[in-house]
Amino acid sequence: MKERNLDINVHHVTRVEGHGNIYVNVRKGTIEKCEWNISEAPRFFEAMVVGRNWRELHHITSRICGICSIGHTLASLRATEAAMGITISEQDLKLRKLALHAENMQSHVLHLGFLVLPDLLGVGSVIPVASSNPEEVKTVLRVHRLANEMSNLLCGRTTHPQRLIPGGFSKIPSMKELAELRERLQASVPDLLKVAELFKSLASKLPDFTRETEFIGLTKPDEYAFYDGNLGSTDTGTAPVTEYLSFTNEYIVPWSTAKRAKHTRDSYMVGALARLNLNYDKLSPLAKKTAELFGLKPVCHNPFMNNIAQLVEVVHNVEDSIRLIDELEATGLQQQPDYNNPPIKVKAGRGIGAVEVPRGILFHDYTYNEKGICTKANCVIPTNQNHGNIELDMKALVPKILDKKEKEIELSLEMLVRAYDPCISCSTHYVKVNFV
Amino acid sequence: MAKPKVAFFDFAGCEGDQLQVANLEEELLDLLGQVEVVSFREVMKEHSDNYDIAFIEGSCTRLQDEERLKQIRKTAKLVVAIGSCATIGGINSLRNDKDLDDVRKTVYGEDARLFDSYAARPIDAVIPVDAYVHGCPITKDEFLSVVKSLLLGKKPDIPTYPVCVECKKNENVCAFERGQYCVGPVTRAGCNSCCVNEGTICWGCRGLVDNPNENSEKEVLIKYGLTVDDAINKFKLYFGWQERKR
Ligand code: SF4
Ligand code: SF4
Ligand code: SF4
Numbered sequence: 001m002k003e004r005n006l007d008i009n010v011h012h013v014t015r016v017e018g019h020g021n022i023y024v025n026v027r028k029g030t031i032e033k034c035e036w037n038i039s040e041a042p043r044f045f046e047a048m049v050v051g052r053n054w055r056e057l058h059h060i061t062s063r064i065c066g067i068c069s070i071g072h073t074l075a076s077l078r079a080t081e082a083a084m085g086i087t088i089s090e091q092d093l094k095l096r097k098l099a100l101h102a103e104n105m106q107s108h109v110l111h112l113g114f115l116v117l118p119d120l121l122g123v124g125s126v127i128p129v130a131s132s133n134p135e136e137v138k139t140v141l142r143v144h145r146l147a148n149e150m151s152n153l154l155c156g157r158t159t160h161p162q163r164l165i166p167g168g169f170s171k172i173p174s175m176k177e178l179a180e181l182r183e184r185l186q187a188s189v190p191d192l193l194k195v196a197e198l199f200k201s202l203a204s205k206l207p208d209f210t211r212e213t214e215f216i217g218l219t220k221p222d223e224y225a226f227y228d229g230n231l232g233s234t235d236t237g238t239a240p241v242t243e244y245l246s247f248t249n250e251y252i253v254p255w256s257t258a259k260r261a262k263h264t265r266d267s268y269m270v271g272a273l274a275r276l277n278l279n280y281d282k283l284s285p286l287a288k289k290t291a292e293l294f295g296l297k298p299v300c301h302n303p304f305m306n307n308i309a310q311l312v313e314v315v316h317n318v319e320d321s322i323r324l325i326d327e328l329e330a331t332g333l334q335q336q337p338d339y340n341n342p343p344i345k346v347k348a349g350r351g352i353g354a355v356e357v358p359r360g361i362l363f364h365d366y367t368y369n370e371k372g373i374c375t376k377a378n379c380v381i382p383t384n385q386n387h388g389n390i391e392l393d394m395k396a397l398v399p400k401i402l403d404k405k406e407k408e409i410e411l412s413l414e415m416l417v418r419a420y421d422p423c424i425s426c427s428t429h430y431v432k433v434n435f436v
Numbered sequence: 437m438a439k440p441k442v443a444f445f446d447f448a449g450c451e452g453d454q455l456q457v458a459n460l461e462e463e464l465l466d467l468l469g470q471v472e473v474v475s476f477r478e479v480m481k482e483h484s485d486n487y488d489i490a491f492i493e494g495s496c497t498r499l500q501d502e503e504r505l506k507q508i509r510k511t512a513k514l515v516v517a518i519g520s521c522a523t524i525g526g527i528n529s530l531r532n533d534k535d536l537d538d539v540r541k542t543v544y545g546e547d548a549r550l551f552d553s554y555a556a557r558p559i560d561a562v563i564p565v566d567a568y569v570h571g572c573p574i575t576k577d578e579f580l581s582v583v584k585s586l587l588l589g590k591k592p593d594i595p596t597y598p599v600c601v602e603c604k605k606n607e608n609v610c611a612f613e614r615g616q617y618c619v620g621p622v623t624r625a626g627c628n629s630c631c632v633n634e635g636t637i638c639w640g641c642r643g644l645v646d647n648p649n650e651n652s653e654k655e656v657l658i659k660y661g662l663t664v665d666d667a668i669n670k671f672k673l674y675f676g677w678q679e680r681k682r
Contacts, residue, residue, distance in 0.1 A: 043448055043497070048530040056671065059639055063527045066452020066573060110458070127468075141461050148459060156634035158459060159452045159573045163634050170635030340635035341614055 004029050004402050006409070020422065022413055024398060031398055036391040036417070037253070046377045054080050054346065054372040055166065061364060061379065062160045067110075069160045070103040070151065071357030072364075074227070075379075078353030079364040080166050084372075086344055091334055092168040093227070094324050099154040099164065100226045100355070101317040101324075106147035106158070107358035108272070108310040108317075111421045112199070113140030116307050119415050120202040136198050139191045143314070146188055150321070153177055167342030175333045182325040185318050189286070192315055196290050199311055203294060206308075207412055210301040211396040213389055214265050215274035216247060217361050218354060224275070224282040224316060226356040232278045234299050235264045241354045244363050248380045260388040261380065267388030270360025271420065272309035273300060284319035287312050303393050304419045310358075346372035359383055359421055383422045390420055440587070443475035443487035445508060447501055448528055448556065449494030452573040453519035457491075460576055467580070470587060489514045489586065492565075495521040495528040495556040502562050509563040514586060517559045518579065520572040520674055524643035527572065528556035529676030557677055567592050571627060572641035572674070578626060595625040598645050599638045600653035603629035611637040612660045619675075621653035622667045640674040 006026035025033040045064050049057055058076040062069045074096060081088070088096070114126045117140070121129055130137045148158045153173045155161030163170045173181075218225035218241075219232030230238040231247055239247070248261045262268065276283070276291070277298040283291065291297070291312045296305055336342075348370040354363050360382030367376040393416055401409050444454055454476070457464065474484040490512035496505060509515060520526030532555040559565050569582050585592040599620035603610070606629055611618035620629065620638035624645045631638055645651040652664050668675055 043528060044531050047534065048527075051534075052530075053671070056639075056673065060527060060530065060673065063450050063452070063572065066450040066455045069450070069452065114458070145461055157573075157630070159455055162631050162636055165636060341616065 006402070006406070020417060022394070022417070024394070024413070026398070026402065029402065031395060034391065034395045034398060036387060036394060038387065046379060049366075049374050049377045052374050054084070054368055054374065057366065057374060057377075058164065058166070059160075064379065064381070066159050067107055068103065068357040068359065068362070070099050070155060070164070071355050071362055073155075073161050073164045074100060075353040075355040075357075075362045075364040076366075077164060077166055078228070078355060079351045079366045080353075080368075081351065082353060083349040083351030083366055083368050084166075084344065084347055085349070086167050086342075088168045089334075089336065091172075091328065091331070091336075094328055095154060095169060095172060096164070097227050098321055098324055099151065099161070100357075101321045102147050102150035102154060104226065104356075104358050105314050105317045106144060106151060107421075108314050109140060109144045109147060111358075111418075112195070112307060112310060112314075113137070113144065115418055115421075117198075117202075119411070119418065120199075120205045133198075136195070139194050143188055143191055143195070146184055150181060150185075153181060165340070165342070167344050168336070168339065170340040172333065172335075172339065175329065178325050178328060178333075182322055182329075185322050185325075188318060189315075192318065196293060196311060196315070199308065200293055203308070206302075206304040207397075207401075207415070208302070209304060209393075209397055209400065211303075211393055212301050213392070214263055214268040215277045215299065216263065216268050216270050216385070217274040217278050218356050219278050220282070222282070224279045224284075224320070226275075228354075231354070231361075233263065233268075234274075234277055241352055241363075244352060244354060244365075244380070248363070248385065250380060250384070259384045261385040262388055267392050268385065269303065269389045269420075270382050270385045271306055272313050272358075273303070273306040274360060275356060276300075276309040276312060283312065284316045284323075286319055287316035290315045303389075303416060306419045306421070310421070346370075350376075357382060360385060383420075386420050386422060390417060390422070439470060439472045440488040441474045441484070441486060442471045442489040442491065443473070443484070443512075444491045445475075445493070445504075447492065447494030447505075447522070447559075448497040449519060449521040449526075451493065453493045453522075453569075453571075456573050456576050457518075457579060460580070463576070463580065467583065471583075485511060487512055489516065491516050491518050492522050492559050493518050495525055495558060496562050497528060497554065497556045499554060505559065505562045514566045515559070515563065516567045516569065516582065516586070517565045518569045519574050520570060520641050520643060521556075522559045523565075523568045523570050524674060525556050525558045525561075525677030526641070526674055530673065532556060532676045532680065533672075555677075561677070568594065570594070570624060570642040575627065575630075596646050596651060597625050598651065598653045599623045599625045599627070599629050599632070599642070600656050601625055602627070603632050603638070606633055608632045610656065612656070617670050619667060619670055621656045621662075622648045622664060640672075642674075644668065644675055644678050 021037050023035040049060055058073045061076045062073045064072050118125055151158040156163040215234040218229035220229035231241055232238050247263050250259045250261050280298040294308045296308050350367040352365045362382055363380040365378040366374055369375050401412055474487050490508045517523045521528055569579050582592040602625050616637050618637040619640040623638050623640045624642040648664050
């Protein structure tokens, strides 16, 4: 491979879209350049919310991402609630956790079924898979639909939730609706096991590649943390969320419109694999079994296993949702008289909300004046925290596969990017690699 | 007749509208019987520059994006804007009232100059648009009905009355009655007042009704002592671009 020359330019410029670009140049077997960058048009949300009223912030910041809109809404609400000292009821806490489970399931199933599965089967989209593996595709669609209907039930709609508001909810589902949801979740377990078997039969297609890195995510002593918890790192242990800036250390590289982050090393990873590495012991029983099926144990440093960690999390989401509904059933649902207009005392302050969304830990940090007008905002997005790690993985992966055919190198790099599920705008099948 | 070829494109947006299309699931498969999707980055790797109908999500926020839009206009027979960002400028136009240099600096600090940007605008501020699917996000039903009209060569039927009309039909307690504010009186209907049904308010995501002076919900405005302009300016989340043009 000493003589190998390679130029890879994955571009969105001349073609129409694809906001993620890959550039690799190899001269005589030596990597001269290996870059992962984002050229998506910046949207300036942190500036857009300044001057806006506390009641509007979650509505605005939900629009940062259509795929993680429940997560953004909840991180936003938690920041506003922290700033104003607003507490929510136990019941609302459980309902919010259910909403987060629904989004995580929906997003992971879409990613696994529509984006990863075609790779593993060697085709370009889910459309040919629908004819080659009709049963499996139907199973995936069933689980996906269930997750969407669950989001609808809890949030009013699947994208850009309506019912999630400061102080709680504007409307909640009935116990009957929750009981029906429970039935359907229970009934989806065999479907999930089928999906797990399918992935198991294809798991050998996932590259066996490891590069040690740091994993960051929320942790809690008593649960697999999604909604709240402390900051956890596989390198440095736990810290309160209020110290997030010393973890994220965002910086800018001139060739990319997306920010990046680093902590103790040159990069770190967030997302399903990070959560699993930090919270493995708190997985639900069936989820743990699923992890065992793939030999997935902490600390796993193979980024491609993020796909499997997502699968494990879906099982956890289902089992934990059943548990939450059982708890709600045991106490009975209380109709709070102040739903849709909770009593809130507006005051000045700063609040930070950290929530685990499908692609990793998300931070919203707001400062309000005494009128409840936002004066400063900062949002740290999971995908941005992963960009640096993706690039370093590429640098480590390219030399290992340099003896392969160009097509295979291309596919491995695409699969690496997709394993991070870096928000659909850049992870999808149109991250096209061009050899020149 | 050959099936019309359709392609999806995204500019500055959140992909929430394309997600609604991906979420059609079985209905999407039905639709695939009638059209051929040649480009849809959310779900497929293939891409073709030969298409008849272009669906565009997101606002135009950079001079460099205008070229891409013009190219799409040249290729497509029909251009359909999907979602508020594309139809009216949407949530992106929130920043238009501010000094754009400050906006860039707030987010990118000293390196702001690296990121070129101008006032966020809807697609029809750059190229002619043939049809609109409003909403943030669009609804699956309206998307399907617009597509069906287009396939039949008909003009899609989009309401010109305000959200209040639907809201009253749904017998909601008016947000003003609950001591909140609501821009339903000046906002284009078509969503079945879904946010008010869910216990909140109309935020205005479908944009202003055509000619608000005539088509707004006078009854509600009078009852709560508001003028049309008051209602529009109450909290301009989505109306930024439209208001500026008025
Ligand atoms: S209109 Fe709303 S859902 Fe559509 S891209 Fe814009 S922010 Fe997202
Ligand atoms: S003002 Fe708002 S809440 Fe009142 S009737 Fe109109 S849409 Fe409904
Ligand atoms: S009620 Fe208002 S904010 Fe809600 S979907 Fe309809 S137009 Fe949009």
